[in-house]
Amino acid sequence: MDRDILITVGFLAGVILVYKLAFSKQSTSQQAASIKNFTTSKNMPEHLKPPQLLFEGEPIIVTERPLSLYDLGISRGFM
Amino acid sequence: MIYEIPTRYDEQTLKITVSTSSPQKIRLTVRDKDLPNTVFTDRYKTVNGEACFYVRMPVSGSTALIYVYNEDNGNLAQGQDNTFVVNDISKEDLEKKLDVIDFTNPYVQSFVTFATKFCFNAGWIASGTYVSDDRRFVIEYMPILTDDSGNEVTTPARISITDGMMQVSQRQFVQLSVPNRMAIMLHEFSHYYLNDNMDDEIEADLNGLLIYLGLGYPRIEAYEVFSKTFMNAPTEENMIRYQRIVSFIDNFDNHNFYFYE
Numbered sequence: 028m029d030r031d032i033l034i035t036v037g038f039l040a041g042v043i044l045v046y047k048l049a050f051s052k053q054s055t056s057q058q059a060a061s062i063k064n065f066t067t068s069k070n071m072p073e074h075l076k077p078p079q080l081l082f083e084g085e086p087i088i089v090t091e092r093p094l095s096l097y098d099l100g101i102s103r104g105f106m
Numbered sequence: 107m108i109y110e111i112p113t114r115y116d117e118q119t120l121k122i123t124v125s126t127s128s129p130q131k132i133r134l135t136v137r138d139k140d141l142p143n144t145v146f147t148d149r150y151k152t153v154n155g156e157a158c159f160y161v162r163m164p165v166s167g168s169t170a171l172i173y174v175y176n177e178d179n180g181n182l183a184q185g186q187d188n189t190f191v192v193n194d195i196s197k198e199d200l201e202k203k204l205d206v207i208d209f210t211n212p213y214v215q216s217f218v219t220f221a222t223k224f225c226f227n228a229g230w231i232a233s234g235t236y237v238s239d240d241r242r243f244v245i246e247y248m249p250i251l252t253d254d255s256g257n258e259v260t261t262p263a264r265i266s267i268t269d270g271m272m273q274v275s276q277r278q279f280v281q282l283s284v285p286n287r288m289a290i291m292l293h294e295f296s297h298y299y300l301n302d303n304m305d306d307e308i309e310a311d312l313n314g315l316l317i318y319l320g321l322g323y324p325r326i327e328a329y330e331v332f333s334k335t336f337m338n339a340p341t342e343e344n345m346i347r348y349q350r351i352v353s354f355i356d357n358f359d360n361h362n363f364y365f366y367e
Contacts, residue, residue: 060109060123060191060192060193060194060195061193061194061195061196062109062111062194062195062196063194063195063196063197064196064197064198065111065112065113065197066112066114069114069115069168070115071115071167071168072115074219074222074223075115075165075167075222075223075226075227076223076227077223077227077231078220078223078224078227078231078236078237078238078245079236079237079239080234080235080236080237081234081235081236081237081244085237085241086241087237087241087242087244088240088241088242089269089270090213090242090269090270090298090299091269092270092298092304105264105265105266105267105273106264106265106267106294106297106298106304106305106307106310
């Protein structure tokens, strides 16, 4: 008789435990958005690294416009 | 709500699906987790039912933070705002149209590379003079831009008509999104390096936009940056410019785009 009671109590405890686990998992998944297709990190690629500073006296290549600035009646300034 | 997403420096489109049971003004901001003042989009949409936000990201950092919240309630912690639900966040391919960009022009390839580096990092780098790897392009990153009298001007960037050197206002650029910055830099580049008439603002707008859109940058950020700039100078010319820009972007996405000549 005692053995039957123990089995019954054990069975009920197992059912409650499984139910609680399932319930808590469901509520978490309802709150959080599903996040798909993302993988882990990698190193910063060259084309996103900060640009280099120009130090005084360093040479640069100046590109001249094929169109004469004087045709526009402008000699100096910014657009 | 804030979601942390590994974007791992990839080009991509983020798709964020949100649903509401009544009309709600939902704000979406995507920013870099590690770099200060590095925002990829900041926009809102009034959502009634289910809606998707698509965020085009030709550039991204290692990790992005996605802020989604109801503007009326502010950014509350997860589970505290039941006026909307974020159903799904996923990563999709970025649609580009590189064939519209004249990469046979060596200036275009070089400047796009330089401008990408500059715009991605402009939120945190120091003011100073920056140069492209091939030393063809120079950007003076100045705390503010001033006129001849020393007064601050509203323009965020400008280009010299004599040598193509650019000047950029750090004060204004740190507040702009990465795509906003890119649209401005491509406009300035176009004035000197692409335009037939160097002085033509509309020609520079459209030449710059063609590259911007072809690279896959977000349309909404282009509308936003030009409208912001024009609000500071609400002239009739700028009204016409804005109409041309809107029409150009619409035509581009409907495959009716044309090359400005």
